[in-house]
Amino acid sequence: MAARGTAANGPHVLRQMNVAAVLTALREAESATTSVSGLATATGLSRPAVTRALGGLRDRGLVEFTSPNSSPQPGRPAQYARFRAEAGHVAGIDIGPHKVLVAIADLGGRVLTVHRATVDAGADGLRLFGTVRAALTTAVAEAGVPLSALWAVTVGTPGIVDRERGEVLLAPSIPGWAGLPAVTRLRDWLHCPVSIDNDVNLAVLAERRPEAGAENLVFVQWGRRIGCGIIIGGRPYRGHSAAAGELGFIDLASGPDAPPGPRAPDGTGPFERLAGAAAIHRLALEAGAPAGDEDDIAPLFEAAAAGDRAATEVVERVAARFARGLAALLLVLDPDRVVIGGGVSRAGDVLLEPVRRHLRRHALVPVAVHPSALGERAVALGAVRHSLDVVEDRIQGTPHDGT
């Protein structure tokens, strides 16, 4: 039999589980305040166990006790507790080649502000880092809290990331960004836990439905680059070398016996060169369809939606190409749900409907394909979710386990 047993670690573990249960019940309660007996019912814990857990949370500023607003009962007054979401704040930062987006939320997950800063074309890693500091300073000011109110910060960035060391190993789209000790510098400045992860790995967190539990979810970023973030069993999946979800490098470009092409100098993969935003722009130009410019191909999709024949044919071709690559991903993972984000996805159903149609010809089982509702905020909001997970694990006394 496989060795799977785990020794019980005694009452300390139980106490942490109790704190977690009470915290969850407090936050999920329909009213702002909850009675001790209400929490006991919700958690299945004894009243003394609930009171003990609440006491620990109050000592850390996370809970305050209040008297009930109305109808006091005769006899011993019921104690009411409130989760102090305003006790701390977290930040999520999306760092891209063209922009920095900072989201600030309270401990209850309420997003107070999303601040956007433009990055100058050709800015190097150091300049970019300066932009990040300035954007974060502005964002906390917009949220009305000091920098010292941040309990956790998470940074999302393109490229392959060493999360342990807090470094970007490879980021072809941002010169001078790889190798910069960004996390260390932010941590020295902020004095709170700072995490870094690949941007799509964070975006998928924002698309997760907590109520869906152990769902299997894929978030596909479809822009100039094509990549995906993967949730398996409700938890982020990154692979052995943090290189899972590299859909952009699947090679469908040529016949079965053609050799793979040389590595592209811009670091793009074969599927990106086939179906990424730049490829779509080129296809539109070649077909004489409205093409917009490389950074904004919306005119192509607007023309297709208006019935332009050349634009429709280009969209059809793009959808067929994308569906074939997406099918490879779905045949491997068979997820519950696929969310498509990134700039190209903003085209909406004029593009996604033909994608779904082509997908049916490749797939073995149906899968739901939805556009992301979060737009360009997906990465920053996912980074906020990650920061909240870090805070939650700290509250429960367990170091964040890296997922």
Add this chain to the structure above:
Amino acid sequence: MAARGTAANGPHVLRQMNVAAVLTALREAESATTSVSGLATATGLSRPAVTRALGGLRDRGLVEFTSPNSSPQPGRPAQYARFRAEAGHVAGIDIGPHKVLVAIADLGGRVLTVHRATVDAGADGLRLFGTVRAALTTAVAEAGVPLSALWAVTVGTPGIVDRERGEVLLAPSIPGWAGLPAVTRLRDWLHCPVSIDNDVNLAVLAERRPEAGAENLVFVQWGRRIGCGIIIGGRPYRGHSAAAGELGFIDLASGPDAPPGPRAPDGTGPFERLAGAAAIHRLALEAGAPAGDEDDIAPLFEAAAAGDRAATEVVERVAARFARGLAALLLVLDPDRVVIGGGVSRAGDVLLEPVRRHLRRHALVPVAVHPSALGERAVALGAVRHSLDVVEDRIQGTPHDGT
């Protein structure tokens, strides 16, 4: 914050965890018998807790107490316990279109026998079921135990399987097999838990390294069909519709804008028709290389190993095709390890070495690609592992959670 807290379920859960910990320590102990204090040290539990867990296990016939063989200490004699691996047995059954393989093991996982029965060409589901019963009867006799000694049986079969209902939904390679209530019939006959799963999902269990913990592992079956079993975080991953790992349906066959071909009448997928055993046989014939016959293409690989130029060219072409499809899988999953099994993989390094070479041109990060050492026994041995997991979960009082 995401709701993740779990209410403690009290001492009952702890007792089950203790039983699991004691059982694991007993089985992993270097000597056949272990003292109560040795178990207390290994598990971190108190002596009374160990004694209580051992008592429960003895009552179920799983543990016996012995006196120490040598050097009795003065004072109270130490109690020694032994895990009774012979208390029960499990079976793993691999049902394929051409053969039925039955493995019998004791509760310690020691395989006592593997019995092979040939299935007549063109046998339908009912005939196949008769063969399974006869093979299982013979196998337990070979192992020297009665049918009633089986505590759990697991069946592996090609196709898409509804594990809950115990039915095969789709199995193009075995006529009349889909829809047959195979599990119900076996359960009625055997009076023990009977599970069914897709064959490659079970094969990957046999390749799992328990000591590797939460590893990410892919087992690719490379024969006439191409599919894979996936382990993520140490647990089988099957996807939303039990359709994960369908590598054989990835479409690399034509140019980027070619439409997908029609569904093949034999139910094979595009990648199977490109790189499966039948395609390799055809390529060898076309090239005038030694081709063997459709069911045994070993002569092609033997000729390539001996330096035959035409055979070498065919092998090179096959390796390039397979690497491109395998790369799609690896770019999505980035697993720790890949094991290649199935008939084609028996070619060994004369085929796998060029596969690895081509793979390096597609992959972003290196991955270890090994041939399976289990040959055609992988599915039956994986089914044994699954049966042992079912037994273990029963011993711990938790229903098997379906993974």
